[in-house]
Amino acid sequence: xxxxxxxxxxxxxxxxxxxxxxxxxxxxxxxxxxxxxxxxxxxxxxxxxxxxxxxxxxxxxxxxxxxxxxxxxxxxxxxxxxxxxxxxxxxxxxxxxxxxxxxxxxxxxxxxxxxxxxxxxxxxxxxxxxxxxxxxxxxxxxxxxxxxxxxxxxxxxxxxxxxxxxxxxxxxxxxxxxxxxxxxxxxxxxxxxxxxxxxxxxxxxxxxxxxxxxxxxxxxxxxxxxxxxxxxxxxxxxxxxxxxxxxxxxxxxxxxxxxxxxxxxxxxxxxxxxxxxxxxxxxxxxxxxxxxxxxxxxxxxxxxxxxxxxxxxxxxxxxxxxxxxxxxxxxxxxxxxxxxxxxxxxxxxxxxxxxxxxxxxxxxxxxxxxxxxxxxxxxxxxxxxxxxxxxxxxxxxxxxxxxxxxxxxxxxxxxxxxxxxxxxxxxxxxxxxxxxxxxxxxxxxxxxxxxxxxxxxxxxxxxxxxxxxxxxxxxxxxxxxxxxxxxxxxxxxxxxxxxxxxxxxxxxxxxxxxxxxxxxxxxxxxxxxxxxxxxxxxxxxxxxxxxxxxxxxxxxxxxxxxxxxxxxxxxxx
RNA sequence: CGGGGCGUAGCGCAGCGGUUUAGCGCGCAUGGUUCGGGACCAUGAGGUCGUGGGUUCAAAUCCCACCGCCCCGACCA
Numbered sequence: 046x047x048x049x050x051x052x053x054x055x056x057x058x059x060x061x062x063x064x065x066x067x068x069x070x071x072x073x074x075x076x077x078x079x080x081x082x083x084x085x086x087x088x089x090x091x092x093x094x095x096x097x098x099x100x101x102x103x104x105x106x107x108x109x110x111x112x113x114x115x116x117x118x119x120x121x122x123x124x125x126x127x128x129x130x131x132x133x134x135x136x137x138x139x140x141x142x143x144x145x146x147x148x149x150x151x152x153x154x155x156x157x158x159x160x161x162x163x164x165x166x167x168x169x170x171x172x173x174x175x176x177x178x179x180x181x182x183x184x185x186x187x188x189x190x191x192x193x194x195x196x197x198x199x200x201x202x203x204x205x206x207x208x209x210x211x212x213x214x215x216x217x218x219x220x221x222x223x224x225x226x227x228x229x230x231x232x233x234x235x236x237x238x239x240x241x242x243x244x245x246x247x248x249x250x251x252x253x254x255x256x257x258x259x260x261x262x263x264x265x266x267x268x269x270x271x272x273x274x275x276x277x278x279x280x281x282x283x284x285x286x287x288x289x290x291x292x293x294x295x296x297x298x299x300x301x302x303x304x305x306x307x308x309x310x311x312x313x314x315x316x317x318x319x320x321x322x323x324x325x326x327x328x329x330x331x332x333x334x335x336x337x338x339x340x341x342x343x344x345x346x347x348x349x350x351x352x353x354x355x356x357x358x359x360x361x362x363x364x365x366x367x368x369x370x371x372x373x374x375x376x377x378x379x380x381x382x383x384x385x386x387x388x389x390x391x392x393x394x395x396x397x398x399x400x401x402x403x404x405x406x407x408x409x410x411x412x413x414x415x416x417x418x419x420x421x422x423x424x425x426x427x428x429x430x431x432x433x434x435x436x437x438x439x440x441x442x443x444x445x446x447x448x449x450x451x452x453x454x455x456x457x458x459x460x461x462x463x464x465x466x467x468x469x470x471x472x473x474x475x476x477x478x479x480x481x482x483x484x485x486x487x488x489x490x491x492x493x494x495x496x497x498x499x500x501x502x503x504x505x506x507x508x509x510x511x512x513x514x515x516x517x518x519x520x521x522x523x524x525x526x527x528x529x530x531x532x533x534x535x536x537x538x539x540x541x542x543x544x545x546x547x548x549x550x551x552x553x554x555x556x557x558x559x560x561x562x563x564x565x566x567x568x569x570x571x572x573x574x575x576x577x578x579x580x581x582x583x584x585x586x587x588x589x590x591x592x593x594x595x596x597x598x599x600x601x602x603x604x605x606x607x608x609x610x611x612x613x614x615x616x617x618x
Numbered sequence: 619c620g621g622g623g624c625g626u627a628g629c630g631c632a633g634c635g636g637u638u639u640a641g642c643g644c645g646c647a648u649g650g651u652u653c654g655g656g657a658c659c660a661u662g663a664g665g666u667c668g669u670g671g672g673u674u675c676a677a678a679u680c681c682c683a684c685c686g687c688c689c690c691g692a693c694c695a
Contacts, residue, residue: 057644057645061688062689079687081686137694137695154695183695185694188619188693189691189693252695264694346693452695521653552656553653553654555654558656559656574654576654583654
């Protein structure tokens with residue numbers, strides 16, 4: 046591939062919209078271009094990377110007998126209504142009408158469609174197990190796309206689905222996918238780890254996330270400083286400290302205009318751990334619930350939604366005022382036994398607490414949960430914070446920024462039951478198919494490599510996914526002698542299976558060297574008058590910045606050797 | 619949706635207390651000199667100043683509305 050004839054556009058300056066490292070590298074190297082917020086064009090070089098990632102994924106999945114197929118990106122509403130996700134997904138789903146006025150969506154994922162196929166095609170236990178997958182574009186109308194391709198509204202995902210007759214089969218397929226994912230990410234040259242995760246909208250069974258610790262991530266993971274406990278923030282369980290405040294009768298305190306825990310805590314000179322926060326959630330057609338949480342913690346809405354339902358949202362000001370006779374900031378649980386009250390388990394047995402008085406501009410002191418509040422149930426609804434103790438070993442937990450690369454879920458019967466995907470077992474009984482779903486974001490692999498391997502000069506692609514293996518700089522390409530040698534060497538390399546980018550542009554050397562760094566091709570060969578004269582050619586390794594000198598006759602052998610070494614480095618980790 | 623920032627040539631930016639040819643650097647085109655880490659000279663092409671409305675003799679510049687993009691937050695398989 047000749048640079049001079051290709052759609053490769055490197056940018057000399059950082060595009061102003063790019064803040065994160067991966068975004069900057071991908072834009073500057075001309076790998077991607079932004080069309081709209083969260084919508085990207087994959088230019089030839091970026092697309093080559095994605096195609097190579099696809100190939101690795103295919104190879105590994107085919108190896109475990111997964112069958113590739115392609116499902117449509119658009120889907121009628123009814124399919125999504127049966128699972129309840131037409132509403133659960135809400136505005137995150139792109140929805141539109143066809144000319145007849147029928148509702149459609151652009152699929153954010155494909156559990157419903159897969160389950161529909163299973164329903165029609167799987168009859169007997171003899172048809173199971175199955176693994177089906179596709180590599181296809183997904184659409185999600187994210188509230189805030191960011192970090193370039195990392196959180197975008199249209200992205201390419203490999204999604205696979207396992208169908209089994211029982212939990213054991215599911216566990217096997219789940220484990221199989223875990224192993225396959227490890228291989229895939231290793232082959233792509235990534236450093237990653239596996240953490241416990243919350244299923245969220247997908248379902249509530251076991252789920253694991255594959256994450257990479259990078260600054261430009263949108264995920265937070267919790268890791269124990271001492272043992273192997275790893276979880277993402279939504280799933281993490283931490284052990285919080287408990288405090289023993291003095292038990293005393295309830296008294297009112299005047300707290301004019303002080304609503305938030307911070308404000309009241311400042312005003313009364315009492316730490317936030319002495320407060321009980323009141324979070325009121327409502328859902329259409331369901332009873333409202335009041336969640337009590339200690340003042341020094343945040344609520345984990347994922348728990349609310351998975352425990353009580355996705356339709357639960359924080360109540361608005363009017364609703365709160367109506368139920369409590371006070372404005373948000375002053376509401377409290379006392380004498381509110383008619384409302385369903387749930388409390389975070391850190392509050393069990395808490396006394397001497399401060400909370401709202403259900404009277405504007407007043408709080409109460411001396412709240413004793415056991416004595417004063419009808420708590421229906423204590424549960425862990427708080428988000429872990431730095432310094433909480435590890436649930437496994439009690440050492441300190443740390444929070445890290447991370448990027449989610451893949452996610453594997455045990456769905457169980459979450460979709461097969463509502464959509465009626467069943468099979469007949471040996472006894473002729475009708476049973477729901479036990480399902481799993483497994484996703485990988487392709488662009489995220491590409492972006493993550495930039496985050497982890499890229500440097501101040503640009504991208505550093507692992508040889509396995511690089512848009513090309515060798516970058517050939519031809520210096521003084523209009524010189525007949527140079528052009529001749531270049532032609533000869535290129536011929537030899539391409540005949541021997543190398544993919545090369547030939548920088549044949551009639552530019553000064555610096556531009557070409559700098560572009561070669563920016564594009565991050567793992568091996569670089571320089572062909573110029575000097576090298577030809579001395580029969581000494583430079584081969585440069587982008588990753589390690591080593592330079593190897595060889596004579597013309599050894600170029601092919603040396604490059605083959607270096608290529609092997611680079612592949613071995615990738616696999617031998 | 620809340621807070622902040624930005625929209626002027628392909629890219630990065632200046633001009634913005636009103637004045638008629640809207641600039642600079644890079645890139646692009648042509649010719650020439652160069653040629654192992656972002657060369658030089660000359661000539662040239664390229665602009666609905668985000669959109670709409672208003673104020674004014676006169677608007678990139680002042681006012682209003684809208685749109686788009688980025689960042690922080692809320693949210694997020």
